[in-house]
Amino acid sequence: MIVGLTIIEENMQDMNIKYMQQALDIARRSYHLPGTLPFGAVIVKNDKIVGEGLNRTYEIFDPTSHGEIEAIRDACQRLQKTDLSGCNLYSTCEPCSMCVSTMYLSGIENLYYASSLIESSEFFGRLANFDSKWMRRINSQDLRVEVGRPVEQRKMSSTQILKTEALLVFEEFLKQNPQTNMTN
Numbered sequence: 001m002i003v004g005l006t007i008i009e010e011n012m013q014d015m016n017i018k019y020m021q022q023a024l025d026i027a028r029r030s031y032h033l034p035g036t037l038p039f040g041a042v043i044v045k046n047d048k049i050v051g052e053g054l055n056r057t058y059e060i061f062d063p064t065s066h067g068e069i070e071a072i073r074d075a076c077q078r079l080q081k082t083d084l085s086g087c088n089l090y091s092t093c094e095p096c097s098m099c100v101s102t103m104y105l106s107g108i109e110n111l112y113y114a115s116s117l118i119e120s121s122e123f124f125g126r127l128a129n130f131d132s133k134w135m136r137r138i139n140s141q142d143l144r145v146e147v148g149r150p151v152e153q154r155k156m157s158s159t160q161i162l163k164t165e166a167l168l169v170f171e172e173f174l175k176q177n178p179q180t181n182m183t184n
Helices: 007-032 067-079 097-106 117-128 140-148 163-176
Strands: 037-045 048-055 087-093 110-115
Touching: 007 037, 007 048, 007 067, 007 087, 007 110, 037 067, 048 067, 067 087, 067 097, 087 117, 097 140, 117 140
Parallel strands: 087 110
Antiparallel strands: 037 048, 037 087
């Protein structure tokens, strides 16, 4: 018992530890699954796990297959919706910019994490000592800066082309799908 906590706060802390332990158990699966990495996540809604994820980046050759993204995909499939309002995400590591963006887009309300991005970077540095494939193209802190910049200020070359045609596709979609038409 932590001094100063109410019974409700203690129960919440116990639940948070329980769900983080589940995320850690998922991360441990990577010990024996080739192509996976020890980054696990669970999504909880109304005290029930509705999504689980393990980093499968090298197993399925998908750089977006982080534990958090996989848990979000799983929760959306199980719940049959993309709005995860009212859900909490428990991750064994502080999420990267891609994962945080997806959390915002899907409506995740609270994040609980175990290790930090700095500790994750150190982990990948240790892996890179054994095999250069683990060397990161960009570290997590620099990635945060880059994705926060306006497109014209990013280091990655970006050129806008066929804007008018793309806007016409949007308009035609609205015409073909009047139930989605949100114009006044």
